[in-house]
Amino acid sequence: MIGSKSVVEKKQKYTVFTIEECPVCGQKTKREFQTGDYITKDGAKCTKCGNQTRISLIYAETTKPPK
Amino acid sequence: MPVDIDPNGIVGKIDHVVTTRDDRVRQEVGTIVGDKNPVTVSVSENLLEAATALNTIHKIVRHFYLLGKKTNSYFMLVQLQMLMPMIIQEADALVSAVDTFKLAQPLGDGIGAVIASRFMVGREKQTIARDTVLAVNEYKGRKLYVVKAEGPMAYVGQPGVGIRHVIEEMGVKPSAIIMIDAALKLEGEKTGEIAEGVGAAIGGIGVEKYQIEEVAAKHKIPIYAVLVKQSILEAITAMRKEIAEASDKVMTLLNRVIEEKTKEGDNVLIAGIGNTLGVSQ
Ligand SMILES: [Zn+2]
Numbered sequence: 001m002i003g004s005k006s007v008v009e010k011k012q013k014y015t016v017f018t019i020e021e022c023p024v025c026g027q028k029t030k031r032e033f034q035t036g037d038y039i040t041k042d043g044a045k046c047t048k049c050g051n052q053t054r055i056s057l058i059y060a061e062t063t064k065p066p067k
Numbered sequence: 068m069p070v071d072i073d074p075n076g077i078v079g080k081i082d083h084v085v086t087t088r089d090d091r092v093r094q095e096v097g098t099i100v101g102d103k104n105p106v107t108v109s110v111s112e113n114l115l116e117a118a119t120a121l122n123t124i125h126k127i128v129r130h131f132y133l134l135g136k137k138t139n140s141y142f143m144l145v146q147l148q149m150l151m152p153m154i155i156q157e158a159d160a161l162v163s164a165v166d167t168f169k170l171a172q173p174l175g176d177g178i179g180a181v182i183a184s185r186f187m188v189g190r191e192k193q194t195i196a197r198d199t200v201l202a203v204n205e206y207k208g209r210k211l212y213v214v215k216a217e218g219p220m221a222y223v224g225q226p227g228v229g230i231r232h233v234i235e236e237m238g239v240k241p242s243a244i245i246m247i248d249a250a251l252k253l254e255g256e257k258t259g260e261i262a263e264g265v266g267a268a269i270g271g272i273g274v275e276k277y278q279i280e281e282v283a284a285k286h287k288i289p290i291y292a293v294l295v296k297q298s299i300l301e302a303i304t305a306m307r308k309e310i311a312e313a314s315d316k317v318m319t320l321l322n323r324v325i326e327e328k329t330k331e332g333d334n335v336l337i338a339g340i341g342n343t344l345g346v347s348q
């Protein structure tokens with residue numbers, strides 16, 4: 001019989017990251033996603049030049065490389 | 068759904084029915100959730116939609132299973148068995164979508180909104196249709212009218228009504244409409260691959276696509292499309308890295324399209340299509 005299990009078991013684990021980008025010097029910081037984050041929201045101060053960073057991307061990445 | 072024996076004017080009727088339904092769902096969900104936060108309400112609306120879709124799948128599968136048993140139809144059961152992997156895949160995508168919605172993370176489908184938001188940051192925004200906002204920006208002497216659904220709520224907005232509003236009510240004469248959207252990839256195609264084409268790039272039941280084509284044809288405005296490929300699962304779950312990283316390439320392509328297809332002093336209408344959950348402007 002054609003099993004439908006194989007489809008489900010291949011599921012990969014993903015972790016969601018938030019990228020904060022400094023609009024002045026372009027420095028990008030990657031950290032784990034926190035509830036309430038959204039793209040264009042103000043992030044922390046830039047560690048390089050002290051300017052206000054902005055969340056530019058939020059994406060999911062595989063935690064373990066697929067076999 | 069409206070009667071379609073006489074199809075003349077049916078899009079308007081479908082639009083009317085769908086808008087009434089959406090209003091009703093939003094109002095009822097708002098009452099049940101009892102939260103004034105528009106993000107929470109919009110997320111709950113989407114969760115309800117996912118639950119409804121799962122329930123429909125369950126009911127249809129059960130119907131054919133029981134009907135096959137009742138009528139002793141081995142073939143009906145075999146057909147159902149053969150379709151099960153695909154059905155499970157779709158149901159699985161819906162279940163995964165629930166987690167993304169609950170956390171209000173941007174979806175793969177939100178790539179159009181991400182691109183549009185880059186042009187809108189720090190600009191003055193105005194509402195031009197239900198859940199739809201417009202901002203004006205400039206690029207190499209062109210005036211850009213950028214449209215997207217209002218984020219970070221889980222809205223898709225009404226880009227059809229919005230585009231018509233810009234052209235007919237605001238009197239803007241764009242020399243091109245450029246639409247950015249997620250597109251369903253075929254098996255074997257790579258996630259995050261970019262495709263360029265012409266025509267209104269928008270899914271759904273067809274109302275928005277019709278409205279955009281109508282207004283574009285009437286005013287003879289060419290429509291260009293930039294698409295980012297992804298699977299159905301990727302479109303309704305947290306945006307994958309491959310899709311997010313395509314955004315820089317999309318920006319480059321978009322700038323090239325603007326430079327090639329329009330002249331300095333022209334107006335260009337850019338529409339970022341898709342669910343804008345977790346993507347503000
Ligand atoms: Zn900086």
